[in-house]
Amino acid sequence: MAPPKTARKLQVLSPVPADIDIANAVEPLHISEIAASLDLSPSHYDLYGKYKAKVLLSVFDELQGSADGYYVVVGGITPTPLGEGKSTTTVGLCQALGAFLDKKVVTCLRQPSQGPTFGIKGGAAGGGYSQVIPMDEFNLHLTGDIHAITAANNLLAAAIDTRIFHEASQSDKALFNRLCPPNKEGKRRFADVMLRRLQKLGISKSDPDELTPDEIKKFARLDIDPDSITWRRVMDVNDRFLRKITIGQGPEEKGMTRETGFDISVASEIMAVLALTTSLADMRERLGRMVIGNSKSGEPITADDLGLGGALTVLMKDAINPTLMQTLEGTPVLVHAGPFANIAHGNSSIVADKIALKLVGPGGFVVTEAGFGADIGAEKFMNIKCRYSALVPQCAVIVATIRALKMHGGGPEVVAGRPLDHAYLSENVALVEAGCVNLARHISNTRAYGVNVVVAVNMFASDSESELNVVRSASLAAGAFDAVICTHHAHGGKGAVDLGIAVQKACESQTEPLRFLYPLDICIKEKIEAIAKSYGASGVEYSEQAEKKIEMYTRQGFSDLPICMAKTQYSFSHVPSQKGAPSGFVLPIRDVRASIGAGFIYPLVGTMSTMPGLPTRPCFFDIDIDFSTGKVLGLS
């Protein structure tokens, strides 16, 4: 029996109503219907209410022998305050493919952080007639994955400080006695996770009673250097007052104070692990080898050294299953993982993409979103995500708007609260032409991976025919396979049918192999320099701190990892105000950090905030419930 069709035609209104009103006006299908449209039976997923289900990883194992569909990645030009509509285009394209072009399609999206939902940005479910629904469930707890990350991250943090505290007050013998207490028969036993530490130390004994005093000391004393700790606590709230704090000031902590801070939960390395892992067993290994700092003698200390690899995996065991939702037009969506693209690798999960590619099968489409521009999300998509997943995209979509291109062409500054400048509201071909240098570099950078590029111009009513033609020509000149005008915000999937057709053609004619920007076996600096060159930089400048850290990570054996640049998304360079396609600058590397569990080295290009703040009037003022309908109000 063919799976039921779930595609649903929309009644669109003009002018386009508020996002939440559009979302609330559509009654979503029961998620089991969406699942059935992908040939999933109830044993393949766990329901979370009526409109969300977690698809179990076992689905991938079952389908391992079958062929994949086409793999499409959506990125954007360099973002501006005017917005490009990247998520909206991702959703609109899928609504076109699924509801109008009769293709099997799955949209793979990142789970948004709850912090910005209540802060400035609002939700992230797309917009207009291209949205994931129910948008309140998408933007709020979803199925608890980020909460699980918060819990796991903070359990590890608590374990670090408490371990230092206990080591400070106990002799080697007492410490060992507490770590491996004798049972009723006087017999000691190592927990499984302790055997990993013994192995790392080169101690091949499994009976605690056989350890020599020196081995006992090596095993029981992690001797963490408090100044070396890179592991911070996290919270999924925009709480700027936690950026820098002093902990341990209670009298019971005996003066063991330490300066540290909180990041927003999506910045946790555990989020990056979730996004990059390929199986439950692989996640167990990655979580266990996360490095939290060094011992006083300079050896990396891991979560497994602290005894936590198994417990963290248990906390994350449901989070590893992607969440199935639906678009306004009834096409399936997998929401999974949500690392930020400026401070992490900014892509949704490998496991969701892999499952989706099997579910759509040959001729079907998986459309996945990478954060921000080609310098940020797409570069990391190719060099980190595809390297770990071994998946190869057939097409990259780059989303642009006439307004944003005008800004890249030198258009006036946009200030929140002030009316938009005339330049953005009426025809100005010269500005658009000038701005196309930004788009062109995103195209050529992406083409360099050997992938076909389709430009999607997300159209506004004020865009003129001449302006749109300029973008089309510039795109083709820069090497794009095609450039298409879309109106999915106003019309849903119907407005992205041309884009869908172009993407299909691009996929069908893709023949080149995926070419990475750098091999893994060159040194850290060479890799950084390869990426910097792709930004347009003429060179790289390292701080003393960065030099030291590169040396340290190399000495610790981590130099063969890929690189994840932490850089502003607002420019190809490190200076957010440099629009267009800057070149000839020297990229400064302020510091270098490492996410060993996730599997990358991340150089910090300037200072990136890892904890947003709340404005004077946060979004939360408008968020409430209508008790008569039970609907959430005021989400945007």
Next chain:
Amino acid sequence: MAPPKTARKLQVLSPVPADIDIANAVEPLHISEIAASLDLSPSHYDLYGKYKAKVLLSVFDELQGSADGYYVVVGGITPTPLGEGKSTTTVGLCQALGAFLDKKVVTCLRQPSQGPTFGIKGGAAGGGYSQVIPMDEFNLHLTGDIHAITAANNLLAAAIDTRIFHEASQSDKALFNRLCPPNKEGKRRFADVMLRRLQKLGISKSDPDELTPDEIKKFARLDIDPDSITWRRVMDVNDRFLRKITIGQGPEEKGMTRETGFDISVASEIMAVLALTTSLADMRERLGRMVIGNSKSGEPITADDLGLGGALTVLMKDAINPTLMQTLEGTPVLVHAGPFANIAHGNSSIVADKIALKLVGPGGFVVTEAGFGADIGAEKFMNIKCRYSALVPQCAVIVATIRALKMHGGGPEVVAGRPLDHAYLSENVALVEAGCVNLARHISNTRAYGVNVVVAVNMFASDSESELNVVRSASLAAGAFDAVICTHHAHGGKGAVDLGIAVQKACESQTEPLRFLYPLDICIKEKIEAIAKSYGASGVEYSEQAEKKIEMYTRQGFSDLPICMAKTQYSFSHVPSQKGAPSGFVLPIRDVRASIGAGFIYPLVGTMSTMPGLPTRPCFFDIDIDFSTGKVLGLS
């Protein structure tokens, strides 16, 4: 059609295997079968995987006209390190009622905190052959309620500090302009939550443009006194280094540092709100009126003043639905809310009990657990929970063990890691007799509410006939309706059949009305003194701080709330080492705080920790996943 029977007979082994092994050996029924046994159809609940479902509050509305079942509360004697098995008895009693006595029964339990699960205590799903399953899901994220509380609590905390920050740097006019910005047409609008603040201020205008400069100042400037802030951040992790911290040390926070700290999430007032609320609309009101501190002029500042009542409700909208699970013998369990009993009111939710009473109907039983002894959980059950719910229990079960009574009778100290003293392992009738003073006071205190008391002696193999007889006689002499020996840990429901029969008789013969310990309309001190008297105290001593706070809360109009004593659970008095039934002591009140949203004043009797720590070898060392079966290992 009669609902399907789900009761299932257990194959019990001797000696009793580890809790997790018993739990993993039973394949749970799909939760829809458990739901069907309560006449619930799929529209009444949301599935969360195969073994958990959230029962929607609308069920209560549907059944509002139908009659309630019997309402049984389970408490214990004063706890000792030897344990009493209160949760185990609660579950065992229900397995007896449901699987052996053919009664409709629902067990109402608190959700355990994840902190202790990975710390010292381990899980809280009962034990032996009386457990809630799957025990890993019970002890871990469950359906995300505690995570929702953490998120809501911390959003409010972030809003407090950020508001102070923004008020410090902006003029009244700028502040008002940001809070009520003009839209494109230049028109300003108050958010709904702002109208609440205007009403509180006695400003009956709804057009922002009509406010006078003085009204603008009153409206826009909360003028929070940083030293008065009682709202702390929370985390569901045992992180002792967060007990006392300094926040705001980042350069962007401009020197606005403040000393504060984190509590464990279950200590959040939002947890108490969840436990005591009666509907979504009631929860909205309670969340909005939570007081976070005072203005510099001494007025209480609420979550609604900060603009958050609606947003907090949205974060908590799914958490208000109780989670349906099952016991080892297939009887239904509602898990909902988990405030600690020493620092909060220590009872599961009103909404779960109310729904359960309708679901079991006349002749059925709802067994709900109150934390610790009659001084802690049961007193608060009667005077706070039943006062807000208007429900009346027909029977109170008090759980005791011979071992624990021996300790109350003067038995030797129990030290973790050292072998148990001989006194606890062989007959010692004199110690048991002496210890029964503790049990007797719990019985008489509970009888004072007009409720029938049944004592459940949770039997160990080492207990002698004479020892058990002593407890029976002492119980009856103290006014108990009955006293019964139980072996549900070893035998499941079958071991609690006598208890089930006694509880049924106690319920059927209950005739007295519920008598509260104090009326609400006396002053705060008189209420505190009534409770202290029930502890055996001869008087109460107030610190200067406590005197000031009582005066303040009285002036602020909060003196008619019930009292929730924050007191050690290890003694009737404030001194944990005073076992048995101490009397004649003077109860010291160190400080007085208030949970205005939850609806109680809480005096602090001594210093209670609101953030546990981790030991040198926390439970997490043993927690892992068996990748071949997917089962969680090492939970206890």
